[in-house]
Amino acid sequence: MKSYTLHRHVQLFRFGDPFETESLCYPGENLIPQEEVELPEFDIFKNNGITVLTYQLEKQDRVIGLGESVGGINKRGRVIEAYATDDPIHTPDKRALYGAHNYLFIAGNKNLGIYLDFPGKISYDIGFSHPDRMIITIDGGDFDLYVFRHDDLLEAVRSFRKLQGVGYAPPKWAFGNQQSRWSYDTADKVREVADNMRKKWLPCDAIYLDIDYMENYKDFTVDETKFPDFRQFVEEMKIRGFRLIPIIDAGVKIEPGYHVYDEGVEEKYFCINEKDQPFVAAVWPGWVHFPDFQQPEVRQWFGKQYQVLTDYGIEGFWNDMNEPSVFYTEESLGTFIQKAKECEGKNIDLEDFFVLKDLFEALSANPDAYKKMHQISETKKIQHHQIHNLYGFNMTRAAAEGIEKIDPNKRYLLFSRSSFTGMGRYAGLWTGDNYSWWEHILLMIKMLPALNMGGFLYIGADIGGFGGDASPDLLVRWTQASLLTPLFRNHSAIGTRNQEPYSFDHWTTEAIRKMLELRYALIPYIYSEYMKAALHHDLYFKPLSFEYIDEHSMEVEDQLLVGESVMMAPIYQENARGRYVWVPEEMLLWKTVMNHQDEFQVIKPGHHYMHLELDETALFIRKNKMIVLADPAQNVDLMNFDRLTVLAFVDGEATYGYYDDDGETTNYKLEKNIKMMIRIRQHHNDYQIDVELKSSVTISKIHFMLTNPAGEFAEMDYDVSSGEIHKGSN
């Protein structure tokens, strides 16, 4: 083991000869190893190619992180596995989901952060086998362990994030409402969705194309019978204000004559089996080969394919099935059929039946497949299983790099199902195939900050749930809980109840419309906070414990800080007409109600029961903080970011750095700074407002809505060009 000091608080411990995952941007090659290595926090045990790190947990230690996984913000009591898995039933006992996120932060008397840079399987037993022990089992001996020893947890996270580089920036329209289903499978069906959204005045920026838009599930094809003249259709929808977002799957259909298949075989771009033949598995298209995204030239080749669709006018993609998901292989299916045949005629007993059952269940989630599949890394043939967790990451990297080449100055929407640390530089992710369960609203809330910590910023869950049938109430509450998620998409599975906001009774549709309008109004704040987090390695979603040090804030699992100004505490329980909220400092409760004026109330620190009818949404504005709003419109392009509203809770002095940019080009990379500084000084119910524009952003008017700790409310208009303030009614 060698060790390197990267920073006063950051140390790298290199075990053996690690595989280069490229998850981080840190130029490790320039480092000088230290002689004396100390890693006092862990007991290290190696055996049979396995490395076990054991950490003694103190009673008060909380373990936060690990990205996409079930369980709480505090993962203590769980076993989590980092091994990308397509499992559509996210029950509380599931150990692995789609992503593999090997970072965690221990918060207690002393704080410690770690990142394990390793592309294979790792298991985290966090006080499950023994309450006082965290046992990390690494399926190998070659890996990098980064240790972050900051006093402040948020600083530790920022250090880790800094190693990953600047985060992915989607176009601004990607913060609008997006409507999806498996599948809107014809142009007319998509038109029907668009018609309904506009007819019911439901703001919407994008409609999704799931696997059925393709010709027999072949990537980079469009079924001309379902979508005749696709180019014109994309244009038609764009004129109506909707971007179309097609899905791209990892597996390439085996079909001679299909150019992607032909080229891949010709150039040896596919993963191979033990005999160096392209590896075969079945997914949606039937038999497929998997591109070997580990090879730079394969990434380049695959990335270029996206141009087929961008040439049609497409501006966004979602990469799916890239764990990679395998339904079955020739071998697993063959073994199963053989067993079934053996059972025939025989008076099959229970034992035979259970063997058959096990074989059947192993068809899809067959670890053997990943052991028989191989990839090439710098001429070395590697068992896929060893670097399994990089697959979705590299597919998405291929897409991002390919798209960048198509138009280097344009931002595309891109997100993926599977992921690995570092993918947050290239794209976002969604949390996969959740269910229309109330429990999954809470699961979403808990996952958001854990994903942010790993650099995944453009994130969201399928609103309303993917599997299962959503009740009207569930969709309303889930929409409320998602108000501030960067990716805001209603998505549902084939065979389930229609889940578009217009597919329910009139009241429900209206209630959701109200919330969509609120979402759009919030986009200036959401965008500002998102971009600041992406550019400055910061968290968009934070557990309360990252900013408040009181005892109760350490425990809260169902409230989050969002950006620097907001605390969210949504309702996630069926039939609830209120919830308990921990308010760690004085805050301003902003309640919106359908068909009524908004309500504002100063809330004292402490425990509160907050009453919230089904059509009521609440956000808390922190003290001496503000949020920036704009008037909603039917899509982001139609919004006017020139006239803003600032909602502030001021006790003395509040400042806010507002970020904005053109929302479509990559110019943001050149100038990462705040575009407007707002300072509000309060004395009783008098306010002094200073607005400083940092660059040539065109903002003409700002309407201020101000509340002081006495609960007094004041409104005023600020004219940017003249600097004049016109006071409204207090």
Add this chain to the structure above:
Amino acid sequence: MKSYTLHRHVQLFRFGDPFETESLCYPGENLIPQEEVELPEFDIFKNNGITVLTYQLEKQDRVIGLGESVGGINKRGRVIEAYATDDPIHTPDKRALYGAHNYLFIAGNKNLGIYLDFPGKISYDIGFSHPDRMIITIDGGDFDLYVFRHDDLLEAVRSFRKLQGVGYAPPKWAFGNQQSRWSYDTADKVREVADNMRKKWLPCDAIYLDIDYMENYKDFTVDETKFPDFRQFVEEMKIRGFRLIPIIDAGVKIEPGYHVYDEGVEEKYFCINEKDQPFVAAVWPGWVHFPDFQQPEVRQWFGKQYQVLTDYGIEGFWNDMNEPSVFYTEESLGTFIQKAKECEGKNIDLEDFFVLKDLFEALSANPDAYKKMHQISETKKIQHHQIHNLYGFNMTRAAAEGIEKIDPNKRYLLFSRSSFTGMGRYAGLWTGDNYSWWEHILLMIKMLPALNMGGFLYIGADIGGFGGDASPDLLVRWTQASLLTPLFRNHSAIGTRNQEPYSFDHWTTEAIRKMLELRYALIPYIYSEYMKAALHHDLYFKPLSFEYIDEHSMEVEDQLLVGESVMMAPIYQENARGRYVWVPEEMLLWKTVMNHQDEFQVIKPGHHYMHLELDETALFIRKNKMIVLADPAQNVDLMNFDRLTVLAFVDGEATYGYYDDDGETTNYKLEKNIKMMIRIRQHHNDYQIDVELKSSVTISKIHFMLTNPAGEFAEMDYDVSSGEIHKGSN
């Protein structure tokens, strides 16, 4: 439709010619039908043999009941199906579980209770398809609809319960701790469990035998190789203070020479197929026949079989797999294997694969099986599907009636997995194969009152969860949440982590021991309240809304009233060190802590955050109520109910009617009255205590621990024979 008035508030509407389920004891034949029928609450729609009842829900209506099902105390927003189903994964979307419980109570501006006496499938769409409508779909046209129109919801429940007769009374030892696992499969394994329980001072009354104690899963056999000299072993365990509780499954193994099989075939006691041959399906024993429990003579025959085990000294049973569960039939397996064969060699495409997958998944939960299976009712051959929901009920009735004949004066422990309304007269139930999920602690809490409403009183969930692996914390919290469930059993599945309280770290075992001791201390109160509920058609578990009419009590889903004196508000969230509690009136918080003295605190009405470390358990004692305790022991037989402790919270005057009996005979049927009346009058910190013994119960000493609203604490000893009071330190 005919209608009958059963009571000022209870009406029966008879649709067509209903099947006699015998779920109720009401002598319906003496009723005189009324001419004019009015059922204004429902729209009735009949079509194709289906009856649909539609009820308009008001905004504030809550729908409570429906027994064993997922979802909240308030079922609004859900679809629930009454169709007994062996589904071991109780995810939030599951519509049917093991029992079929067709009663519900609508609580709103006006209250309404209904019971649908119908043995086939019923679906309840409670504001799911449309928020304002409850749509009940009955798979037939012949059924009884009972309508309860009481102003008071609790009275409506009592009226319904009265129609079912007196509830099942288990022996008193059945309120002790019980230890189970699938499977303690040898006598030595059982001894090891007993040794560990005693060695760690973990009180325990019973150890369970799951399917592996049998010879090849044949009911009423004992595998002599695993349990040599079973009679002596039962005796040995009894002497050590443990009852053994064997499982009985519904299916009878097909094995010529096995007397149960031979007799059943000979006497035509089994369910039949379309060709009148015994119906064949596969369950644990492999191929089985199912006894036709609909026939009285079959019930008598099967009930008599239990004597094989009672002759060994067995005093309790659990009936399982009696939905009845079917793993596969010859036909479903054959179809599947045929399809698998067809796939061989063929370049199997996705479509074939999904057909195969569907066929495989349909093997077990195959509705066709229930349509091909038939039963005989009064010489009429009936498709099992039509009366499916009665199967487990009638199996358990067979057991209860059989056991009663073996020893009419002895109480046996008996509970079942599947159930139908009315089974509560004969036995208890457990909530089936839950999981080691935190969410399932809450599910248990929500299910308890709903089961009670249907007359199921001896109930409990598998503590720690059946499927999946329990973490130490989970088991501790689940044990706390179960403190007052009549059936108190830790049970876990094969292949999961060992879940006995001694299978964890020392601290966890100690924390659970503390709670087991508390459980035993509470048995006088539990037993008193249980028996009163059984004898007087009352609820042991109640939602808060049944006694408190404030707005918030209507909504509370995670607190219950238990008996007349206690409110429970357990912790069911991972890593939580406290929870919010709604306290609807002034109560006394009684907190027990491992290795510390108990704490008492008067809590004002309102919302509270209650801090509770992992080893802390809290119960709330209601105002002017009391609970009766005894000293714990290693099992119930060793407890001394002669010396009691009364814990009371007195503001003026508190009274309590204490029920007790011998706990083993059926003499309780003769004398149903309260055995002791306690009256405590309080003036400041002075108390006047009156104890009136109603019959020859031997109670010698009562220790009183009294708190007044000022939080002042007083202790005194009451000598029953002399009537003297000795005051302790105040």
